[in-house]
Amino acid sequence: MKDIIIIGGGFAGINLARSLGGNKHYRVTLVDKNNYNFFPPLIYQVATAFLEPSSISYPFRKLFRHKHNLFFRLGELKKVVLEENKVVLSNGELHYDYLVFATGAETNYFGLQNVKKHAIPMKTLHDAIDMRNRLLQQMEQAIITQDEEERRKLLTIVIAGGGPTGVEVSGMLAEMGRSILQKDYPELKGAYGEIYLVDGSEALLSPMSEKSQRNTLEAVRKLGVKTRLNTRVKDYVDDMAILDSGESIPTKSLIWATGITARVFDGIPADSYGRGKRMLTDAFNQVQGTTNIYAIGDTCLQTTDAKFPNGHPQVAQVAIQQGKHLARNFKAMAAGRPPAPFAYHDKGSMAIIGRNKAVADLPPSLHFKGFIAFFLWLFVHLMSLINYRNRLKTLYNWTVAYFSRDQSLRMIIRPDEENLT
Amino acid sequence: MKDIIIIGGGFAGINLARSLGGNKHYRVTLVDKNNYNFFPPLIYQVATAFLEPSSISYPFRKLFRHKHNLFFRLGELKKVVLEENKVVLSNGELHYDYLVFATGAETNYFGLQNVKKHAIPMKTLHDAIDMRNRLLQQMEQAIITQDEEERRKLLTIVIAGGGPTGVEVSGMLAEMGRSILQKDYPELKGAYGEIYLVDGSEALLSPMSEKSQRNTLEAVRKLGVKTRLNTRVKDYVDDMAILDSGESIPTKSLIWATGITARVFDGIPADSYGRGKRMLTDAFNQVQGTTNIYAIGDTCLQTTDAKFPNGHPQVAQVAIQQGKHLARNFKAMAAGRPPAPFAYHDKGSMAIIGRNKAVADLPPSLHFKGFIAFFLWLFVHLMSLINYRNRLKTLYNWTVAYFSRDQSLRMIIRPDEENLT
Incomplete structure (x- = not known):
């Protein structure tokens, strides 16, 4: 052997x-x-x-x-x-x-040391838990602070990277701001932050079809996400995301969903x-x-x-x-037979936007959007989950979340030693 | 107001x-x-x-x-x-x-500094996640090590405290050793560690009825747990749980479920x-x-x-x-009415042992054991969970775990920075 x-x-x-x-x-x-x-x-x-x-x-x-x-x-x-x-x-x-x-x-910070130090990556499961905890903690701080400027920084989220992850996160966060946060944080009295989606190319989801790109941009903007195309984050200093367009956005949350290495x-x-x-x-x-x-x-x-x-x-x-x-x-x-060369069969690509919209490109030239694409997305992802039990649990979570427009996993679970600020 | x-x-x-x-x-x-x-x-x-x-x-x-x-x-x-x-x-x-x-x-270490530093507490949700991660990591180390003595330490678990938590944890771990670990760690080839349950009083579950205490002791021993009654852990030095009886047990896992303050x-x-x-x-x-x-x-x-x-x-x-x-x-x-003095109504107590055994005392003098007590326990705990969604999820988890004699949450999810040893 x-x-x-x-x-x-x-x-x-x-x-x-x-x-x-x-x-x-x-x-x-x-x-x-x-x-x-x-x-x-x-x-x-x-x-x-x-x-x-x-x-x-x-x-x-x-x-x-x-x-x-x-x-x-x-x-x-x-x-x-x-x-x-x-x-x-x-x-x-x-x-x-x-x-x-x-x-x-792994996440590529393109040599931007400040970004590496302070931004929120989105590559591993632990990154995801960190982001959840951090955003939730910032909401709690936003309620306590008396400083208007500080509150805006705490509530504003900048997402660098308009690929599937950036689009999906921005859509999800925009939906959450509308439905859940207003119920959970009555103290804010409607003072919610903005969500910015920044991408260096001229369209979101750049590897997808033009049609899907247009649909995505429209859907994301409808959800209230502010988009900055042809633009890159070039630094992140003093809670300020500095764009190469000259614009600076005050934020405590820079989500880094651009570039891998x-x-x-x-x-x-x-x-x-x-x-x-x-x-x-x-x-x-x-x-x-x-x-x-x-x-x-x-x-x-x-x-x-x-x-x-x-x-x-x-x-x-x-x-x-x-x-x-x-x-x-x-x-x-x-078995003593010669190996075969690898050839990739493109099965298409898709992305979900917010609660019930999605875009899908199926080769050679099928495009879906809206509810049909959403169900396609659900089906493909559910089937890909690695075992039956995870599928069932996920379907259950999605169904509950869909109908209740809510999700209940908002616990900040972290080591006891981490001090509250 | x-x-x-x-x-x-x-x-x-x-x-x-x-x-x-x-x-x-x-x-x-x-x-x-x-x-x-x-x-x-x-x-x-x-x-x-x-x-x-x-x-x-x-x-x-x-x-x-x-x-x-x-x-x-x-x-x-x-x-x-x-x-x-x-x-x-x-x-x-x-x-x-x-x-x-x-x-x-909170957890009371009774001034035992070594215990405080190296034992595993069982009081908060984060303690629980820590214990899960630590035991799983030790299993992985047990496979790698070539040192017989070291492997025994990695696989042996000492639980201090024979109250409900100690009894429940020891029963659960004993069941796991039997059913799951043998399937998941074929490399160990049956070399499993012992589980010790140590309590300072003369019976397990000391506040419960004598009948329930006897049933519990019997059930726990049947599961292969070694019990040490009238005995306390007095120190924990160099991976050695030192008992006041003179006995010392080599172990990397001392679970501290005794005493609160x-x-x-x-x-x-x-x-x-x-x-x-x-x-x-x-x-x-x-x-x-x-x-x-x-x-x-x-x-x-x-x-x-x-x-x-x-x-x-x-x-x-x-x-x-x-x-x-x-x-x-x-x-x-x-409302201008006088307050009433508090009086406690004892509704009884219960504990679960292993997969499908439990003991329950209902005042004034009802005692249950075995399957009936197990269902009582399930019902009371399920009803106490704080909302409907958690109840449903928990019932689902229990049902799956019960029939499959398995559980699937054995992921070590911890900060990326923590180094593997």
């Missing part, structure tokens, strides 16, 4: 591991710094208190049960020792025959990396300059796919398909 | 506040350092990953909606200034006409406190030596109730009844 070590249990890693479950040629160990897989497309709903963390996450060990060749190891990759075929983790070492990087991407690992040759620190691979996802190392998902830059000469978009569908594809290739190799 | 300030939103505070909801004589502000009420009898289920934190907690602001005289303030009490009728909070000041302490009790507040005269730092009150819950300050629940020591000359037990029922009773007295005072 050969040892496959997978670093990272996101879409790519988990699909690779599960597709090899029960295989008699490979023993698969998945290494992750968390003990659970989570579903990134819905972390904005955890951040806005619609869903519980547990509704969109699932322990690896439970996923791997009954598959006797699948193992989980809690740990963080520190170094690869190519000559010895081993990885050094934060808590030990592992030998591999094949090593697979499925390490995804892959990571560089000790032991991997420098010329194995391409644009955005992504690992350059051949058509079989093998990393350039290595013999038994592979990369899949966001961290992989593969330019052999005819339709995507600059590499694939860093989206869930690519990661899922690459994970499953690499599993097939491993099986082929074990 | 007179101002009532309630410090603390546990059973006592929340029942007082809600009973005054809509009253036209009083404006009520509840101050708490959390923005949610939670249900302490079930935190052991959060700790053992059966329930989500949100299933047993509820935001104050949502509870107070539609009651225009009820307000919530996030903050911590720093000082009372009696002469000025004001409280100084961590984030501002509030004036009161009546001040009510419903501050509950009330708290002393700056500004309240020293002679207003009695045993266990509880505030001495008259029959109307007015604190000795003050004119407009009251204490209810665990923090109150009232010796005027004929059946309880040494004060009431520090249990949920007393807190609930005192909260409601004080509300009636406030209403009486507003």
